[in-house]
Amino acid sequence: MDVVSPELDSLLPDEIMDTEAIEEVPHSQSEPTHDTPVPMETDAPVTSESLNICSNAASAERVQAVITPASADSAPGSQSSVTISASSTLFTIKPALATSTAATKTTDSLTGTTVSTSGTQKLVTPFAFSAANHQIILNKVASAQATEAAKAASTQVIKQEGQKLLVTTIGKSGQPIVLQLPHTGSKPGVSQTSGDAKSPTPQFKVVTIGGRELKPVVGSAGNQVTTLQAQQLKTVQIPKKTPASSTAPIKFIITKTVNSKGLSPQTSVTPVIAGRVVTQTSPAMSPKTITLSEPHNTAIQSIPGKKIAISPLKTPSKVTVVSVASPPSNTSQKSVALPVSVALGQQILAVQQSAPASPVKVATSQTTAQNIKPVQSVTVGGVGGSQFKTIIPLATQPNVQQIQVPGSRFHYVRLVTATTASAAGQPSAPNTSSVPTGKPLVVNTGAVRMSVPVVQAQTMKQVKQTLYGSLDSGAVYVAPKPLTSTPQVVTTTQTQQRLIMPATPLPQIQPNFTNLPPGTVLTSAPGGSNVGYAVVPAQYVTQLQQSQFVTLASSSSFPASSSIQTQAKLPYNGVSAAETTSRPRKPCNCTKSQCLKLYCDCFANGEFCNNCNCNNCFNNLEHETERLKAIKTCLDRNPEAFKPKIGKGKEGESDRRHSKGCNCKRSGCLKNYCECYEAKIMCSSICKCIGCKNFEESPERKTLMHLADAAEVRVQQQTAAKTKLSSQISDLLMRTTPIISSGGGRLPYTFVTKEVLEATCECLLEQAKRAEQTRQPQAEAERVILEEFGHCLMSIISSAGKAKTDCASINC
């Protein structure tokens, strides 16, 4: 399974991972924020990653950046490429703005999409940008001002150089990193030295951490990115799509709220993983360092004997962008193409898959002292536990396919719009042909513009399969078909476009997407078309994807619900235990709450009940009305109700802490009753617990952890032993079974006749005599005798087997 690379994860907005981070971020623009990723224990450094974001444009223009490991000890072949091609589109990945507080929360509905892919896959993520200026801005500026500055800077750059990918580091005083896209007509693969702003060829400028520029390694590559020290390298290719009618500049803005835990800036990052830096060539901006990877892990890992409690809920160090449909053609490069939809404030970015014809190539190589995983992943979006959502307009949305984001609870789904439904209504043809290499559909719903990525189903499937492993429970935000559409039945295949989820308008709920749980239906802005948004649990999408027949329900009712529900017994997230390493969420056992209160973990996590043991469950599509009402009630009671409880602590405190703190009185906070302990985090100052023993130096806690570790080891050993024993028994049975079946008796014993016993005894006696004669110690004598017995036994078995075989061969 693919694992979201921690480095990529670092690019993700904190908002995705932790909504609380928004509030925690310092407002000062000048104050640099530092990512303080808490590495998952299971996280291994990813040596190579590919990010392909390709526009569907057929333009041959290509921007290629190659990142090579700076360190000499870099593992060869670990290079991976990231390709980002965009045709004029505004793509913004905005993690929580450090400067904005509550206002930011309300405006930022979407943060990004995360997709991780296996190293064997190539990801191509097309961007459908309508903007004339081709820019992708990765803005990690901690303050809104910085963001604005970055935008302004990027604008200048755009005028000067045209297509660019602007990337700014988070908390890096707002200096943007601009990934420059090639001008139209420019040929891909043209290498240029960074810093040459006026070079006619499209460029990717790579800036190392600390603003150092990397020297080009590959001559063919336009720009080179070099990882410093043990940094992991990433290459981002941004093929330019010839904008047909786009006028707006293409921007790719990634703003991330940094969890500052006193970590030094990237320049002083420990050598394990320094991060990726992209240097910009545009003269308008001084080269800025952008860290695509997170340096944090290393520091933590470097501490010997330091045990870090890591909660599976969050992996802040991961940022991966991901894959969309990329043909297997270029298998050498590991990449995944995926559509990315991100909303920044009122901007929503969409990355669509484009034809691989004009790949923008970014080669990334990673150098790390750590274990290298051949895992490549592209992640756009959140991490587990984050309220990370993709919203798709109901009415206008084109085809939508599911994308699963590793580590994220949410899945992204591509749906079929009513317009496309007509085509889909027929037992469909493979959508590969039917899907217009589509540009993201940007819909202005008043407050929010939304874009819908279009990806080939086949690709999405690959991505999904790749991503399942790292997924937590997922919720899928699905854009249902238009409300006016009639129920349709669509036959889907693996390659076809998939489901349409019904949705009903819920005017009561404002588009504060960060607070909305899956299943929420958003209405369009006043005056807007009949557009709604639905949030649907991931498992439903998965179930539907696996289903050969998908019933499309009308907006008024949910005829599809029954069919969906019937598939609720599918493995979690539609993936069997063998297919996924993710831990399935426990089924609930609610009896009185109808699974519509926060008592229900499913509901609290924004998921539909699936495979649960609950009674009188209303947490499903069949009771969408009640469910929505319950959601609203919960939100009225507590707007943070559906936000992750485990967030980032204040400066100087632990990276992760419970947002409200626990109130334990009797458990000592050392049992799973305690939410802090359950999340494997220490209690913090905000906890109101009594007799807390869940703190760093607590001997009880240490003992418990030690015991837990020991128990885990024992379990693993036992499992291994059982597996081995089972294998041996199975092997033995395989050899003896035919004989047994033919002879009707248990082989060895049927051949232990009196003669055989006598012979065996003689052999044993002989060994005893020898031992006695040679005056061997008793222990040695016993050993020899036992060995002889073993030999005898083996001979008996062998002979018996041979005899039976011979007998069977002659039909006896």
Next chain:
DNA sequence: GAGTTTGAAACT
């Protein structure tokens, strides 16, 4: 598997 304990959520 039944019963108990626990603390968050819901309610007053």
Next chain:
DNA sequence: CAGTTTCAAACTC
């Protein structure tokens, strides 16, 4: 906001 009740998960036997 504090106290109480409800609830479902965690835990024990």
